Amino acid sequence: MLWTLAGILLVLWVLGLIFKIAGGVIHILLVIALLVIVYKVIKGRVTG
Incomplete structure (x- = not known):
C-alpha cells in the first residue's frame, strides 16, 4: 500500500x-513520496 501511495505521489x-x-x-508531494x-525501505530492513 505504501508503494502505491508513493507511486501516485x-x-x-x-x-x-x-x-x-x-x-x-x-x-511537497515529492517530499512526502520520498x-x-x-x-x-527502513522498515523492511529492520523487520527482515
Whole structure:
C-alpha cells in the first residue's frame, strides 16, 4: 500500500512539473513520496 501511495505521489509530482500546476505544492508531494519510500525501505530492513 505504501508503494502505491508513493507511486501516485510521484506521478502527481511529475504531472505538476510538466503542466506547471500548483507551484510549491508539487514539491511537497515529492517530499512526502520520498519519505514514504524511505520509511518502507527502513522498515523492511529492520523487520527482515
